[in-house]
Amino acid sequence: xxxxxxxxxxxxxxxxxxxxxxxxxxxxxxxxxxxxxxxxxxxxxxxxxxxxxxxxxxxxxxxxxxxxxxxxxxxxxxxxxxxxxxxxxxxxxxxxxxxxxxxxxxxxxxxxxx
Amino acid sequence: xxxxxxxxxxxxxxxxxxxxxxxxxxxxxxxxxxxxxxxxxxxxxxxxxxxxxxxxxxxxxxxxxxxxxxxxxxxxxxxxxxxxxxxxxxxxxxxxxxxxxxxxxxxxxxxxx
Numbered sequence: 377x378x379x380x381x382x383x384x385x386x387x388x389x390x391x392x393x394x395x396x397x398x399x400x401x402x403x404x405x406x407x408x409x410x411x412x413x414x415x416x417x418x419x420x421x422x423x424x425x426x427x428x429x430x431x432x433x434x435x436x437x438x439x440x441x442x443x444x445x446x447x448x449x450x451x452x453x454x455x456x457x458x459x460x461x462x463x464x465x466x467x468x469x470x471x472x473x474x475x476x477x478x479x480x481x482x483x484x485x486x487x488x489x490x
Numbered sequence: 491x492x493x494x495x496x497x498x499x500x501x502x503x504x505x506x507x508x509x510x511x512x513x514x515x516x517x518x519x520x521x522x523x524x525x526x527x528x529x530x531x532x533x534x535x536x537x538x539x540x541x542x543x544x545x546x547x548x549x550x551x552x553x554x555x556x557x558x559x560x561x562x563x564x565x566x567x568x569x570x571x572x573x574x575x576x577x578x579x580x581x582x583x584x585x586x587x588x589x590x591x592x593x594x595x596x597x598x599x600x601x602x603x
Contacts, residue, residue, distance in 0.1 A: 385530070407589055418580060418594040419533065464532060468589040478588040482532040 380467045382481030390489050395452040397484035399465035406468045408441055408448045414461040457488050493517045494595035496581050502601045503571050511566045511598050513581030521587060522564040524556060527578040538588070539564055571602040
């Protein structure tokens with residue numbers, strides 16, 4: 377079945393350093409979503425990428441969708457303590473006709489040392 | 491998201507007990523979902539419902555059942571709880587299908603002793 381692999385599992389950085397998490401799928405994705413979960417909180421939607429090679433930015437966050445639509449990345453420039461949390465990617469594929477399946481990666485836990 | 495609420499927020503129960511987790515939403519979405527989160531395993535889909543008359547199994551439905559009482563309410567039941575069902579459970583909604591933005595509730599932390 378479809379798998380969405382996310383690396384690294386953990387990342388600890390000093391405040392001000394950059395951070396990147398990567399998501400790789402065994403199958404071509406229809407689109408990919410990114411979520412952030414603060415410690416003790418619930419996942420919150422960040423963005424959705426649909427097009428091959430798409431790049432989107434949200435302030436210090438840059439999201440990319442690979443040309444083959446099998447991988448994606450989230451890059452944070454100059455991390456801040458407010459960036460702490462677990463970042464999940466979620467890929468969707470067609471699963472018979474118009475039915476889609478959404479598969480979450482296991483997430484990358486980011487901690488930031490002030 | 492305050493538009494999606496879950497009760498209880500925390501629950502400790504014993505092996506073999508029946509337990510129900512409830513989810514309500516005021517977003518007006520037809521699609522509702524139950525996920526389970528375990529440390530290091532991410533989010534896994536248990537059941538989903540596209541409307542009141544539509545219930546579908548997710549990837550880990552064994553040991554669980556659901557009820558969609560109304561557009562706004564979706565309950566998850568553990569008929570006979572076992573320790574490996576100890577986890578964080580999230581309800582979510584979406585406007586369209588599974589590929590649409592998921593709006594998660596605050597979660598229910600369930601411990602089965």
